[in-house]
Amino acid sequence: MARVVVDVMLKSEILDPQGEAVLGALPRLGVNDVASVRIGKRVEIEFDQNAQNVEEQSRVIADQLLANPVIESFTVSIEAA
Amino acid sequence: MARVVVDVMLKSEILDPQGEAVLGALPRLGVNDVASVRIGKRVEIEFDQNAQNVEEQSRVIADQLLANPVIESFTVSIEAA
Numbered sequence: 001m002a003r004v005v006v007d008v009m010l011k012s013e014i015l016d017p018q019g020e021a022v023l024g025a026l027p028r029l030g031v032n033d034v035a036s037v038r039i040g041k042r043v044e045i046e047f048d049q050n051a052q053n054v055e056e057q058s059r060v061i062a063d064q065l066l067a068n069p070v071i072e073s074f075t076v077s078i079e080a081a
Numbered sequence: 082m083a084r085v086v087v088d089v090m091l092k093s094e095i096l097d098p099q100g101e102a103v104l105g106a107l108p109r110l111g112v113n114d115v116a117s118v119r120i121g122k123r124v125e126i127e128f129d130q131n132a133q134n135v136e137e138q139s140r141v142i143a144d145q146l147l148a149n150p151v152i153e154s155f156t157v158s159i160e161a162a
Contacts, residue, residue: 022142025146029142029146031142033128034138034142037125037126039125040122041120041123042089042122042123043103043118043121044090044119045120046115047115052104055086056110064110065107066103
């Protein structure tokens, strides 16, 4: 069974308020040496045993459904064949 | 500069409605051989140059701030030292 991970992150020039909020909360945990926090999505897709063109299909899913290409970029990695 | 990635996913026994919604939309893209989709968070943390105990601090951040240990599990990976 092919397992694919798609990571979707905001492009670096796009403000990430959720990451900023986490960064702002770190001193309360006693953590003072973090420069930046960025938060995105991790999507785990499991294909059927006999699926073909798994990477290509994953790119279609990521591009058309998971990521907004205006503000987000994504990476596709095949974890197990 | 140390870069740490924390992946936070719902535990496998917890229902993931967002993943189910994506799974349900796939046939419209012509993708019919996906067995499951799970959606979680990917958090990229950049530490200052001279930060110490980066992995330990990342585990504290993940455990106390990023993940809800009742329903979520997390993994911490150091990407660059």
